Amino acid sequence: xxxxxxxxxxxxxxxxxxxxxxxxxxxxxxxxxxxxxxxxxxxxxxxxxxxxxxxxxxxxxxxxxxxxxxxxxxxxxxxxxxxxxxxxxxxxxxxxxxxxxxxxxxxxxxxxxxxxxxxxxxxxxxxxxxxxxxxxxxxxxxxxxxxxxxxxxxxxxxxxxxxxxxxxxxxxxxxxxxxxxxxxxxxxxxxxxxxxxxxxxxxxxxxxxxxxxxxxxxxxxxxxxxxxxxxxxxxxxxxxxxxxxxxxxxxxxxxxxxxxxxxxxxxxxxxxxxxxxxxxxxxxxxxxxxxxxxxxxxxxxxxxxxxxxxxxxxxxxxxxxxxxxxxxxxxxxxxxxxxxxxxxxxxxxxxxxxxxxxxxxxxxx
Ligand SMILES: NC(=O)c1ccc[n+]([C@@H]2O[C@H](COP(=O)([O-])OP(=O)(O)OC[C@H]3O[C@@H](n4cnc5c(N)ncnc54)[C@H](O)[C@@H]3O)[C@@H](O)[C@H]2O)c1
Ligand SMILES: O=C(O)C(=O)C[C@]1(C(=O)O)C=C[C@@H](O)C=C1
Numbered sequence: 001x002x003x004x005x006x007x008x009x010x011x012x013x014x015x016x017x018x019x020x021x022x023x024x025x026x027x028x029x030x031x032x033x034x035x036x037x038x039x040x041x042x043x044x045x046x047x048x049x050x051x052x053x054x055x056x057x058x059x060x061x062x063x064x065x066x067x068x069x070x071x072x073x074x075x076x077x078x079x080x081x082x083x084x085x086x087x088x089x090x091x092x093x094x095x096x097x098x099x100x101x102x103x104x105x106x107x108x109x110x111x112x113x114x115x116x117x118x119x120x121x122x123x124x125x126x127x128x129x130x131x132x133x134x135x136x137x138x139x140x141x142x143x144x145x146x147x148x149x150x151x152x153x154x155x156x157x158x159x160x161x162x163x164x165x166x167x168x169x170x171x172x173x174x175x176x177x178x179x180x181x182x183x184x185x186x187x188x189x190x191x192x193x194x195x196x197x198x199x200x201x202x203x204x205x206x207x208x209x210x211x212x213x214x215x216x217x218x219x220x221x222x223x224x225x226x227x228x229x230x231x232x233x234x235x236x237x238x239x240x241x242x243x244x245x246x247x248x249x250x251x252x253x254x255x256x257x258x259x260x261x262x263x264x265x266x267x268x269x270x271x272x273x274x275x276x277x278x279x280x281x282x283x284x285x286x287x288x289x290x291x292x293x294x295x296x297x298x299x300x301x302x303x304x305x306x307x308x309x310x311x312x313x314x315x316x317x318x319x320x321x322x323x324x325x326x327x328x329x330x331x332x333x334x335x336x337x338x339x340x341x342x343x344x345x346x347x348x349x350x351x352x353x354x355x356x357x358x359x360x361x362x363x364x365x
Contacts, residue, residue, distance in 0.1 A: 001160055002058035002084070002153055003027045006050070008072055010041035012120060013088055014063030015128025018046030020161035023130050029054060033064070041125045056080050059153060061114075062087040066226045070098025077107035084150045086114045090177065091230040092141045092170035112150040113141030113170060116163060117181070121218040131162070138163035141170050178234035185216055185224060186239065192217030208329060249273055295324050296348040301361040302337045304330070312339060312360065319354040321347045 004027040007014045011032075018028045018041065028047030032038040042049055060076040062069055066089040073095070076085045089095050092113045099111060118136035120127055138158035142151050151167070158165040168176070192214045195203065228235055252269040259266070302308050309328070316323055321343050330337035343351055352362050 001026050001156060004029050004055055004057050006031060006057035006060045006076075006080075006083075007047060008032070008060065008062045008076065009064030010038055010046055010125050011063065012123050012125065012127050013116065013132075014061065015041055015044065015046045015125035016118075016130065016132040017061055017063060017088070017116075017161065019044075019128055019130035020133060021157070022047065024160045026160075027055075029057060037125055041128075044125060044128065046125065046128065057083050059083060059157070060085045062089075065089075065223060066091050066095065066230050069095045070102055073099055073111055074102040074107075077103055077110060081107075084110050084112065084147070084153055086112050086150070086154055088114050088116060090115060090181070090227045092139075092173045094230040096141075096143055096170050108143070109145045109147045110150060111143070112146045112154050113139075113143070113173075114154055114158075115139040115141065115173065115177070116158070116161075117177075118163070121216045123220040123223065133158075134162040136163045137166050139173050140165050140167045141173050142167065143170065174231050175234050178231055178238050182228060182231055182235045183238045183242065185219060186228070186235065187242070188214055188217045189219075189224075245273070295342045296345040297325075297340050297342045298348060298352055298355075299363045300339045300341055300355060301363070302328075302339050304335050304337060309337070309339065312355075315355065315358055315360075316341065316343075316351065319351060321351045 001021075001024065003025075005018075005021055006029045007018050008031045010018065010030045014030075014032075018030060022028050022045065029050040030038050030041045030047040031050065032041065038049060041047065048054075057080055060080060060083050062072045062076065062085065064072055069087045069089040073085050073087050076083065087095055092115065095113060099108065103111070116133050116136060116138045118133045120132070138161075140151060140154045140158065155165040155167075195210075195214075248269055252266040255264050255266040256270075300312060302312055313323070313326075323341060323343065325340075325342035327340040328337055329340065341351075355362050
């Protein structure tokens with residue numbers, strides 16, 4: 001691993017990268033346009049503030065908003081003529097295009113794009129976590145003159161922080177993230193805007209479905225204006241198809257209101273939508289490389305008492321089953337929480353049997 005690594009922009013992603021790299025034994029230097037943010041990053045264990053005597057970085061990671069990424073990369077290439085420089089912005093073509101205008105041609109081979117496909121709906125270093133990238137894809141985006149060494153280094157870094165490197169060019173990356181990240185953000189936000197109207201009593205009925213589909217509606221508007229603006233064509237294309245489909249659904253519903261008779265095709269249109277959605281959702285890999293079918297989720301009822309969740313996890317370990325993912329559903333006033341436990345599908349029967357024998361109440365997800 002290269003060391004030291006200089007992180008420019010110590011927010012959620014820069015902070016998480018620093019924490020993960022430090023855990024891997026890398027010497028991390030931090031820098032942010034906001035001195036207060038950089039100081040907080042140091043206190044949170046992201047890295048150290050560089051001093052005049054600090055060694056030059058071998059690798060620079062630019063983790064600032066997309067609109068300033070190209071100029072910060074260009075500056076880093078000029079400041080440290082021997083360093084490799086990568087950015088982690090959520091869009092790759094505009095950063096590369098910006099850099100082609102700004103950077104000296106001889107510096108460009110030391111630049112490589114990157115994009116960890118991990119994040120949170122909250123911003124800032126205070127939300128940073130060392131394990132953010134665990135098990136997530138990390139897109140490595142070389143351009144035509146990127147040094148092979150830069151590809152090797154960024155892939156190595158991705159692996160070191162627990163993620164799975166995937167190499168793509170900038171265009172393919174931007175088309176892919178329009179589908180898997182940018183349109184989902186728009187649709188989640190759109191959905192959440194419909195919640196401004198209903199009464200508090202109505203919202204009190206909200207179940208897990210609404211929570212699942214609106215989590216990312218809490219994202220930072222400033223960041224997303226930049227991301228969507230920088231990938232406008234690809235996002236717009238997917239949204240055109242969504243709008244046409246939405247119109248079909250609306251028409252089917254209008255027809256159904258006054259017409260219970262078969263033959264209009266309206267019920268079929270709705271059924272097709274849900275069935276196609278079923279097919280779509282099954283295509284999302286559960287964990288990198290594996291289909292969702294590789295994992296099963298069981299739901300365990302956990303009494304709302306101190307220590308019960310810890311006991312459940314300990315007993316799953318004692319049974320010898322590896323936990324792949326855990327989500328806790330708990331609301332104030334409920335006497336039990338629901339632990340959604342994802343495990344290797346082949347271990348589901350064993351775990352259900354053993355937990356039930358130990359007195360846990362288990363349901364299928
Ligand atoms: N949030 C996500 O889920 C996510 C995931 C993957 C990649 N990204 C990308 O990572 C980058 C950072 O996003 P974030 O979520 O960490 O945002 P953030 O707002 O949490 O952090 C951005 C940091 O950059 C700093 N900054 C802004 N301008 C700067 C400049 N000119 N010089 C130095 N520092 C500067 C800010 O002060 C802030 O600390 C973005 O390019 C984003 O597209 C975000
Ligand atoms: O989990 C989340 O909060 C995210 O939305 C993270 C997410 C994503 O869409 O997967 C968002 C934007 C980033 O560029 C990468 C990751």
